[in-house]
Amino acid sequence: MNVDRLAEMTAIHGRTVTDERDVGDRALAQRVNAEPGPDYGALVRAARDGDDSAFALIVRGHQRRAYTIARAIVLNHEDAEDAVQEAFLHAYRALDRFDAAYPFGAWLGRIVANAALDLVRRRRVRATEELSDAVALPFRDPAEQGELKARLTQALAGLPARQRAVLVMHDVEGFRHAEIGEMLGMPEGTARSDLHHARAAMRRALHDMRSDG
Amino acid sequence: MTDSDLRFPDDAPDSAVAGALRPLLAPPHDDYWGTLERAIMARIAEERGAWWSALGDWARPAMLAAAVALIAATVLLSRSNSADAAIAYSAMSEEQYPVVESTTAAANVPAATVHMLLDH
Numbered sequence: 001m002n003v004d005r006l007a008e009m010t011a012i013h014g015r016t017v018t019d020e021r022d023v024g025d026r027a028l029a030q031r032v033n034a035e036p037g038p039d040y041g042a043l044v045r046a047a048r049d050g051d052d053s054a055f056a057l058i059v060r061g062h063q064r065r066a067y068t069i070a071r072a073i074v075l076n077h078e079d080a081e082d083a084v085q086e087a088f089l090h091a092y093r094a095l096d097r098f099d100a101a102y103p104f105g106a107w108l109g110r111i112v113a114n115a116a117l118d119l120v121r122r123r124r125v126r127a128t129e130e131l132s133d134a135v136a137l138p139f140r141d142p143a144e145q146g147e148l149k150a151r152l153t154q155a156l157a158g159l160p161a162r163q164r165a166v167l168v169m170h171d172v173e174g175f176r177h178a179e180i181g182e183m184l185g186m187p188e189g190t191a192r193s194d195l196h197h198a199r200a201a202m203r204r205a206l207h208d209m210r211s212d213g
Numbered sequence: 214m215t216d217s218d219l220r221f222p223d224d225a226p227d228s229a230v231a232g233a234l235r236p237l238l239a240p241p242h243d244d245y246w247g248t249l250e251r252a253i254m255a256r257i258a259e260e261r262g263a264w265w266s267a268l269g270d271w272a273r274p275a276m277l278a279a280a281v282a283l284i285a286a287t288v289l290l291s292r293s294n295s296a297d298a299a300i301a302y303s304a305m306s307e308e309q310y311p312v313v314e315s316t317t318a319a320a321n322v323p324a325a326t327v328h329m330l331l332d333h
Contacts, residue, residue, distance in 0.1 A: 052254065052257065052258070052261075055254070055257060056250065056254055059250050059253050059254065060246075060250055063246060063249050063250060063253065064246060067238075067240060067249065068238050071238045072234075072238055077240065077241055081249065081252070084249065084253070085249075085252060085253055085256050088253045088256070088257070089253075089256050089257065089260060092257050092260065093260070148233075149236075149237070152233055152234070152237055153237060156234070156237065167230070167234070168234060168238065170226060171226045171227050171230050171231040171234065172226075172231050172234055172235060172238065174226060177224070199227055199230055202230045202233065202234070203227075203229070203230065206229060206230070206233055
């Protein structure tokens with residue numbers, strides 16, 4: 001496939017998906033959620049025909065969201081990376097089965113969530129303290145940052161994997177309840193209920209931190 | 214009441230929770246995405262390579278097996294045709310005409326009887 005055609009397919013309202021950071025803000029994430037941007041149907045067709053550069057564009061456009069979802073479910077960086085790689089590999093193998101009438105992001109999100117949940121089932125959730133130390137919270141006081149991180153991490157790890165997934169898909173990635181239900185194979189009402197419980201736990205952790213401070 | 218009837222005041226994203234979660238879910242460094250993309254594409258290339266090399270490994274024996282099967286099928290078909298032809302020839306050459314013989318025999322019975330009675 002020629003480069004101009006790929007560039008044309010990946011244009012988003014005058015922008016081009018060159019890096020995941022391009023879709024970092026919520027407004028754009030929600031636009032991507034509605035899939036008005038890249039013609040993923042065309043990219044999928046090109047990838048099906050053996051065009052690796054088309055699949056690379058798909059990866060570039062979705063890896064950040066895939067990583068965040070996987071990370072919320074498996075809780076640590078190494079497993080999240082494994083789950084994301086497995087998910088994209090699975091998606092590549094299953095390109096023939098992708099229905100262009102269905103949003104690509106939701107289709108891939110389901111694959112990512114399943115890959116991560118499978119990993120959790122196989123390895124079981126690792127201990128809370130194994131969460132990556134590389135994360136940095138926006139607090140200047142190292143003690144406060146460490147304390148908040150520990151509490152949030154504990155609260156997050158205390159949730160069932162599915163509730164973590166729902167929380168992150170909704171609040172961080174901007175998916176709708178119906179989409180989350182579709183991706184995780186459960187009714188929309190269950191997604192709402194899971195979100196409610198997960199948020200309550202996280203809010204408690206944040207509130208306790210503020211009260212103690 | 215159905216699941217869709219349940220309503221929680223949770224339709225809008227919670228910015229406080231999201232803000233607290235984002236750093237926890239961040240990758241180890243900012244330029245991680247290029248690394249991840251390369252790792253994924255390497256897995257894809259490996260997958261394609263494995264497929265092609267598996268095909269290459271199997272191609273030669275598979276072609277040999279196909280040739281043997283083709284020869285065997287040809288020989289069997291040829292033998293089968295010969296056997297059918299032999300059976301058909303045999304059937305035709307040994308075919309009887311009972312109606313003609315029976316008619317002749319029946320026609321000769323009264324004459325023989327007359328000859329026997331006259332002789333005695």
